[in-house]
Amino acid sequence: MNINKYKLPFAATALVMALSGCGGESANVTPEVYDESTANGSCKTRTTGCVEFALDYPLNGLNFTCSSDTKNRFTILFDPNGGAATGACKDTDEITFFLRGEKDKKIELGKMPLRNIAHVSVAQLPRLTLLDIAAGIQGRAAQKLSPDDATVKVAIRLVRLIQAVGLQSRQIVNARDIQPISISDADRKKLEQITSLITTEQFKGLSDKDFTDAVKPWVDISKVSNADAFDVITQLMRITTAAVYQPEFSLFSSKEVLGSALSGTEGLVGCNKEECKAEDKSATHLLGHFIVMTDRQGKTFGSGLQWRGKAETDVTSIGGVNAQLIRKVKPVQMTALPQDSWINPITKAINNNPDLTTQPGFQFNVADINSQPLIVTQGKLFNDYMIAGKERFYKLLTGKKEVNEEDKKNYGLWQQQINSESFKGTLDLYKIYPITYLDSKVFKSENNVSRGAYIFPLYADLTFKFTDTSVNTVKLGIVIDRNGDIRTNMKDKPPTAPDSSSTIIDMSTGTNGCSGADVLGSSMIDDNNVQQYRIGTTGRAFTSSGTDGNKISIRMILADKVFQSLDGALIGMNSSIQTSPNSGDSIVIGGALLNLNRLLAMRSGGKPAPDDVPFKDSADSDVKWANSFASFQSIYSAVDPADEDAKKWAKFTGGSIQFNLAPCYEVKTK
Incomplete structure (x- = not known):
């Protein structure tokens, strides 16, 4: 299994391989006419x-049809190796969703155009959310992530149904847990x-009591x-938004997006x-570049840099200007x-958050006393993959031949005041490494x-060594907290200046x-009255057997002056940033995987050794960190x-990391 990066890939189950009789690629199978099939789409990815899509909930067994195929039914399939539940239809299709019993009973779940979530097939699967399905049932998109919103109310009913199935079959242990839930043959028989039949109109129109009674022969919602259901929806929407976001240099593209039909964008550029x-x-x-990440609580943070100057020699492209700068x-x-003002999970847009009214856009503080913050003022994410700042890429993402003034409100734009002078420009941005x-x-x-035993929250100390010794x-x-987010756990406020007699700057865990x-x-002040800082999140958990199993991927950005020589450090980003036209010149930030096999084998109350959680990259080598600003x-x-x-910053370009469990950590029991 390739765990080098997480792009919501689909790896077929043995059942699909048997049905296809070939490589088992998702959505390759066209079922027999009028037969129910476990094939998960009407076209070959x-x-x-x-367009192949991934459901935000790890649900196996949701039925659907694609409007271009009038004879066959399909099923969204969850693949534990890929970590996603996927389906596929033609890009112009309307998808109809339903839950079907063993024979003729079913619960209708509305219909929606696939183009509501994706116009083109890109390197990363677009997310289909339960709120998208609810919008198809209700007839309009949610306006706000609130239990009072009419479409959110429909989503709440859908989630209650799914969670009740999971509780009934003991696939989840509480009503707010999100785990793989499979609608089994026994479930369909009981349906x-x-x-x-429960029609779409009844699904959204019945009172809570009448709907509960209608489905009670199947499940007790x-x-x-x-x-409970609204909490699950909130979690899912945060997970859907959580990822790494970065622009691409014009001519100097990151490894992750090179080769895409949408590569070669200009990134963050502008002028006065x-x-x-x-x-x-x-x-x-x-010219600017940054890497930000959104965690599981919906907070977005990160680090970057900018260059400002005039072109000194004749150039004919923005890429040429960038190279000179x-x-x-x-x-x-x-x-x-x-x-909180990054991409809103409902609107998919920056600076279009109906829950916030105080901050205009997403801000980057700039380390220049003459500069105001750089503010990303607008931008809408399309295909769950990219914000386009220019017309050419906007047309590619949306499939439009022409753009109007309303379309231009979706462009990625930024502005900044420097020495009372106005700078502004465009932003082409990629969403990569979505979490699950x-x-x-x-x-x-x-x-x-x-x-029984559980291991999170997990307390540890990271030892950062520098290439420059x-x-x-x-x-x-x-x-790493119980939700999967990562924060600092320093025993005290870090020293403002390093101790010249020591070789270690100590920000470690206290007794x-x-x-x-x-x-x-x-x-972010802890129970010991120490200021702590958000620094990262977990990407996903790998459950496969063998050497790749029982691992979690983590990503971190240390983005605050408090980290001193580590300010701007990037860990687990699996990215490569080109620094010159020479293909060999790049900043490489590898992956970061924690192997939990030893902890999972321990009984409650066990006291593990400090090195009981091996920390390796995707190639099973020591984890490295890098700092793009320092580089x-x-x-x-x-x-x-x-x-x-x-000269000082040039010493902080990167190094290695060691992971040790904190002396106070132990496996706990419930």
């Missing part, structure tokens, strides 16, 4: 006009006991409250004029502290085990650091060796 022309030597151009201009660091649910076979927490090692305490709340409030400072330091600040 990676062929023209075919035949409902008195009659009274065991799942509306509050209304129109930015590469040939205009009087314009001051601005990177080689000759000193970069300035940008930091995005945790914010955390399987309780591996990610055992108090929340998802009925009884003259730099002090940093020891940082962390906790009582494994007590108190693991999930903190908005202030580009290193490039500038070669241009201006006298710049002491650049």
Whole structure:
């Protein structure tokens, strides 16, 4: 199994392989006419006009039809190796959803155009959310993530149904848990006991009591409250949004997006004029790059940098301007502290959050006393994959031949005031490495085990070593909390200046650091009155047997001055950022996997050894970290060796990480 990156791939089950009689690729199978089939789509993926999608809930067995195929029915299939439940239809299809019994009874779940979630097939599967299905039932999209919203109310009813199936078959241990749920043959047989077909109109129109009574011969949804269901919906929408986001350099593309039909975008570019022309030597151009991530609580944070300057020689493209800036201009660091104003899970747009009215857009603080924050003022995510700042890529993403003024409101745009001068420009942005649910076979927490041992929250110390051995090692305490997010767990406020007599900067876990709340409030101050910081999240849990099993992938960005020499450090991003036209010049940030086999084998109350959780990258080598800002400072330091600040940062470009369980950590029991 390739766990180098998570792109919601589909690996076929043995059953589908048997049906297909070939390689078993998803959606390859066309079932017998009028026969129910376990094939999960009407077209072959990676062929023209075919769009494969991934359901946000790990649900196996949801039935659907594609409007271009009037004879066959299909089933969304969950693959534990790929970690996703997928289906496929033609890009112009309307999808009709339903839950079908063994014979003729069924629960209708409305219909929706596939183009509501995807216009083209891209490298990453678009997410189909339960809210999207609810919108098809209700007849309109949700306006706000609120239990009072009419479409959210329909989604609540759908979730109550799914969770009740999971509780009835003991596939989940509580009504708010998100785990793989399969609608089995026994479930379909029991579904035949409902008195009659439940139509789409009845699904959305019946009172809670009447709907509960209608489905009670099948499942008892009274065991799942509306509050439980809304909590699940909120979790799912946060998971759907959570990912890594980064622009692409013009000409210097990240490894993840190279080869895509949508690569070669301009990233974050602009200038101090209304129109930015590469040939205009009087314009001051601005080029930026960043990596931000959204965690499981919906907070987005990250680090980046920008260059500003004029083109000194004749160039004919923005890429040529960028190349000059990177080689000759000193970069300035940008930091995005945790914010709620990134991509809204309902609107899929930046600065279009109906729950927030105070902050205009998403802000990057800029480490320049003459600069105001760079603000991403707008942008809409299409195909669950990309924000386009320019017309050409917008047309590719949306399939439109022409764009109007309303379309332009979806472009990725930014602005910044520098020395009272206005800069503005466009942003082409990719969403990569979306996260998924955390399987309780591996990610055992108090929340998802009925009884017995559990291992999360997990307390540990990370030891950061630098490639430049003259730099002090940093020891940082962390906790992976019960939800899967990662924050610091420092025993005290970090020293403002390193101790010259020591070779280690100590920000480690304290003796009582494994007590108190693991999930903190908005202030991020822990029970020991120490300020902590959000730094990352888990991507997914790998459940396969063998050497690839019982691992979790993690990603972290240390984006705050408090981290000193580690400010801007990137861990587990699985990315490569090109730093020059030379293909060998790049910043590589590898993967990061924690192997939990030893902890999972321990009984409750067990005291593991510090190194009982091996920490390796995707190639089973030691985990490395990198800092893009420091790396580009290193490039500038070669241009201006006298710049002491650049020379200092050039020592912080990267190194290795060691993971040790905190001395106070132990496996707990429920």
